[in-house]
Amino acid sequence: MDGKGNNAPAIGIDLGTTYSCVAVWKHERIEIIPNDQGNRTTPSSVAFADAERLIGDGAKNQATMNPANTIFDAKRLIGRRFSDGKVQEDMKLWPFKVIQGPANTPKIVVSYKREEKEFLAEEISSMILGKMKETAEAYLGKPVKDAVITVPAYFNDSQRQATKDAGAIAGLNVIRMINEPTAAAIAYGLDNKSDINGKINVLVFDLGGGTFDVSILTIEQGGGTFEVKAVGGDTHLGGEDFDNRMVDHCAREFKRRYNKDLSENKRALGRLRFACEKAKRILSCSTQTSIELDGLHEAIDFSMKFSRAKFEELNMSFFNKCMETLKACLxxxxxxxxxxxxxxxxxxxxxxxxxxxxxxxxFEKKKLCKSVNPDEAVAYGAAVMAAKLTGNNNKSCRDLMLMDVTPLSLGIELIGELFDVIIPRNTPIPTKKSKIHSTVCDYQVCVDIKAKEQELQITICWGAPRGFGQFNDIFEIDANGILTVTSEIISTGKTEKLMITNENGRLSKEEIEKMIEDADKYKQEDQEYKKKADAFNALEDCIYNMKNKIKSMKKSRKLRKMEDAIVDTAKWIKHNQAASVDEVHRMKEDLETICK
Incomplete structure (x- = not known):
């Protein structure tokens, strides 16, 4: 089933830290959708320039020329606090500016069309998701609405909800969010279903550009049933960190050789980062490469050999951390x-x-499975889930059964900082569990509800002496891994539902609606810019064609008139870049009339 009537099928999106990928079920199989450059993955970058906004390849390609206004790593900001130690670490390395917004949220500051603009990470992520949506729409020839979006298995509630909000801002109906390693396991299961007899245990080792996950699953029934046993990970560990170690090493070497500090030269650091990323890729297939940068800083050329051994030495602490996480997950x-x-x-x-x-x-020399494409498997699995959730009748989709788990323990913080776990980590989801607690002081008015890596608070008026106010805390996690907490005062039956609002970083409905309006405005501006660029391009094509046409003409008054018109039109283009689309079209029509 490719969708009903004029409705496009639901898509699967892998929203990555460094690259994103989109896929769809079409022609009875999963298709990875190439972007407008023909690439099957798209850089998760957004750039703001004087005249236009660029997303994907266009943004990454001009990053070294426009570092302060080219945003990447939005996934490392989304759902986090400005004061988060990881955010503070990253800010020292990013060429763009991040400030503290309301409710301790990080805001990215850029210059766009000569004005200063502030964006939340959700808005930048929504622009990338919008690009993936447009890529799918161009391929399918229909508007796309429904999507399954993947998130790192170790994302907490705030990060998951913020990602879902980004989908809404992009104009998507997020029908499910699934964990990235689980999506990859689905891709593996479908590709190898004929080889799966009975039950097998698989370990998914997912090390991307910015996040690391390890998941252990059992797959059975011919690759149709997936049960997650445990997950582990780090939402701040990946290829970007390896690049940063290389950049730091090169910057130290530059300082040692020339006694010059690169740290304040954002453009030089951007060029160096780009070169280090390229060198890292080369070192995966060669044992040695070199970094060559002309005029890196204060007109000084920088050249340096880089060996695979040096790369491994710089990053061994990260690699060891991955292995420790894997052991804990087992x-x-x-x-x-x-x-x-x-x-x-x-x-x-x-x-x-x-x-x-x-x-x-x-794993004692065990052969590693490389049959799934490491860049595309997550989007592949997301698209299979999207097809299943929208009623695809293909047996592979229909038979898919997924049982995932929550990565973090959730519960109530009691007096003395004791943590009373209500839902232990690796509990299958969706789930709903409750526990009865009592007030610990007279007329207690609030309870702290905590999870590892996050803190939520619910305020309830008890009006009862210590120990007399009993309340039933109900924790519910849905299939997306998003938490809802309800607290019921037993004596009165009164219930309070935890609403995570702007006070602790959650976007309100009104804020999301405003961001949707802004996204539409930016999209219209992009379309207007493209129309104008196309019009100017058509006019320049016309000049080129007319020049070729008059080459074979004999000298005459008509020829002189055509030559003058071509020269005048070229001058007009040079001095009228702000002209409207209609004005450019009129100039083209006038030139064509004169040169008939």
């Missing part, structure tokens, strides 16, 4: 490493030879 799943049937590599950073070598050593 322990949580109560599965011995010898019982793991397949180790599936996902994410571009799993191409690093040292990562593969450490995994093979840990």
């Amino acid at each position: 322990s949580d799943a109560t599965i011995e490493k010898s019982c793991v049937n397949e180790v599936i590599l996902v994410g571009g950073s799993t191409r690093i030879p040292k990562v593969q070598c450490m995994l093979q050593d840990f």
Whole structure:
């Protein structure tokens, strides 16, 4: 089923830190959709210039020329507080400016059309999602509405909700959010369903540009049933960190050689980062490469050899952290490493030879599964889930059954900073659990509800002496991994539902609607700019064609008139870049009339 009537099918989007990918079920299989450049993945970058906004390849291609206004790593900001230590670390490395907004939210500051603009991470992510939506619409020839979006397995509630909000701002109906390693496992299961007899244990090792996840699942019934046993990860560990270590090393070497500090030269750092990323990729297939940059800083050329051994030495602490997380995940799943049937590599950073070598050593020379495309598997799995949720009758979609888990323990903080767990980590979702608590002081008015990596607060008026006010705390996690908390005062039956609002970083309905309006405005501006650019391009084409036409003409008054018209039109273009589309069209019509 490719959709009903004029409705486009639901799409699957892998919203990555560095690259994003979109896929759809079409012609009885999953199609990875290439973008307007023909690439199957799109850089998760947005750039703001004097005259236009660029998203994807266009943004990344001009990043070194316009570093302060080219935004990347929005995924590392989304759902986080400005005061978060990870955000503060990243801010030292980003060439763009981040400030503290209301409710301790980080806001990105750029110059756009000679005006200063502030954006939340949700808005930047929505622009990338909008680009993926447009890519799918161009391929399908229909407007797209429904989507499954993937998130790192270790994303907390705030990060998940913020990602869902980004989807809404992009004009998408987010029918489900699923964990990235789970999506990759679905891709593996579908590709290998004929080989899966009974039940197998798979470990998905997902090391991307900015996040790391490890998931242990059992797959059974011919690749149709997926049960997640345990997840582990780090939402701030990936290829970007490896690049940063290389950049730091090169900057130190530049300082040692020339006694010059690169840290304040954003453009030089941007060029160096680009070169380091390229060198990192080369070092996955070669043991040595070199970084060559002309006029890097104060007209000084920089050249440096970089070996694979040096790259591994710089990043060994990160690689070791990945392995420690993997061991903890196996322990949580109560599965011995010898019982793991397949180790599936996902994410571009799993191409690093040292990562593969450490995994093979840990699993005692077991062959690693590389049958899924590490860049596309997550979008592939998301598209399968999207097809299932929208009623696709293909057997592969119909038989798909997914049982995922929550990555973090959730509960109530009691007196003395004791943490009373209500939903332990790795509990299957959706789930609903409750526990009865009592007030710990007279006329207690609020309760702190905490989870690892996040803090929520619900305020309830008890009006009862210590120990007499009993309340039933109900924690509910939906299939998207998003939390709702309800607290019921037992003596009165009064209930209070936790609404995570702007006070703790959650966007209100009104704010989302305003951002949707802004997104539409930016889209219209992009379309107007493209129309004008196309009109000027058509006029310049016309001049070129007319020049060729008059080459073979004999000298005459008509020829002189045509030559003058061509020269005048070229001058007009030079001095009238702000002209309207209609004016450009009129100039083209006038030139064509004279040159008939």
